[in-house]
Amino acid sequence: MSTSDSPRLLAALYALGALLLVGQAVWHYLVGDYHRILLPALLSPLLLTAALMSLGQQETARLSAYLVLTCGYLLIATTLPGEDHQTLLWLGLPAVLTLLLLPLGTATLLNVILAPIWLLLASEGLSAPTAMAYLALVVAAGLAPWSVRHQHALLLATDPWDQECSALKAEPLLERLESEMKRTELLDQRLAVALLHLPQLEMAGEQFGGPARHALLNTFCKIVEQHCRDHDLLGRIGEADFWLVLPNTSESGALLVRQRIEDALADARLHATGGLEVRGTTCAHTPGQSFMAFRRRLENTTRRLADG
Incomplete structure (x- = not known):
């Protein structure tokens, strides 16, 4: 998914994310885990702001994607060190989230640049198997949007009809x-x-x-x-x-x-x-x-x- 997708769909997903963060904050309060309430409580208004921004102009919608990505990074960065038994699962979330929100080239570059940070935050550290698993995930997850873009470009090249109206090219x-x-x-x-x-x-x-x-x-x-x-x-x-x-x-x-x-x-x-x-x-x-x-x-x- 990128900022070129339906703005209303993106806004709905961002608003759903904000609702989930509110639910997470309430859950932490109910179970008495008070030190973990602050972050989701602060990030939920940011996601609501991103939902409204995604309905604006193209530049504003692009900025909303980076805002959502920042919120996701913060949540993962605070959760990753404490998940010893689910390290690979949480380690893969930043790469997938980046590919969902940003264009393929930008997302791949950002995933490679941030790889040392996520590997250091992981409980297993900079081990070779963990690093190889992360890089394999970045490559594998990037194949899906690349294939979609390739098929779309092929369709545009072979489609005889104009993209804006029902006339031949x-x-x-x-x-x-x-x-x-x-x-x-x-x-x-x-x-x-x-x-x-x-x-x-x-x-x-x-x-x-x-x-x-x-x-x-x-x-x-x-x-x-x-x-x-x-x-x-x-x-x-x-x-x-x-x-x-x-x-x-x-x-x-x-x-x-x-x-x-x-x-x-x-x-x-x-x-x-x-x-x-x-x-x-x-x-x-x-x-x-x-x-x-x-x-x-x-x-x-x-x-x-x-x-x-």
């Missing part, structure tokens, strides 16, 4: 466009592309944050999908630039599709931006024109649209 779109051009020439059909630019996208992200940006993108893609055919292809070719590939469509037909999309977008209303503004144009494939020539034409037209 640039490379898959270009591959499909080239295939459609070959099919168009083979069947002696027509091919057109509607070029759409969202000038509000950058402003929505800067002024209203990520949710407004995602709402704008999702609304745009939804409206485009509603006003085109199932076999038409919408792809994101730039930050705010989209190409709608229209197989077996003339330039006049593409113009009608573009006009319907622009009218529908203007009627849509978002809380932050109001109506959706879009700048668009159309390009039709000329028989005999190569893919690279058609691509350069589309890219040049897209740049002109973005420049206004």
Whole structure:
């Protein structure tokens, strides 16, 4: 788990930890172990503070993870020396806790740096078996988040869909466009592309944050999908630039599709931006024109649209 996970889930876990610390303090009071009440009683408000901080901005959420980690370290440091029969269990907690709260690289570095401290606090001291067990745990525990990150990176590399909206990425779109051009020439059909630019996208992200940006993108893609055919292809070719590939469509037909999309977008209303503004144009494939020539034409037209 890292600070990039769900803030509400992290806040709930931190609050649960604070509740457990309160329960621990009460337990020590009930059994008469008064000298062990102070630490959990002091750390529980810190965990509640971390729970609230995790709901804030990214920097504050990252700081809350370090605050929780510090609380965990203090608890383990005071408990570890007295647990002769459970040394390896308590010795492994700092490494696992660090890997749960921090990114993999930072967590691994911190675990290696703090290894002498935990080994000295352990009742068995700096024995070779204990040191080897600790290092093996650090390596083994780090394999799980590393595998998750590797699979996530592989998924991103092979997923043809854009991460922010339901449009194809640039490379898959270009591959499909080239295939459609070959099919168009083979069947002696027509091919057109509607070029759409969202000038509000950058402003929505800067002024209203990520949710407004995602709402704008999702609304745009939804409206485009509603006003085109199932076999038409919408792809994101730039930050705010989209190409709608229209197989077996003339330039006049593409113009009608573009006009319907622009009218529908203007009627849509978002809380932050109001109506959706879009700048668009159309390009039709000329028989005999190569893919690279058609691509350069589309890219040049897209740049002109973005420049206004």
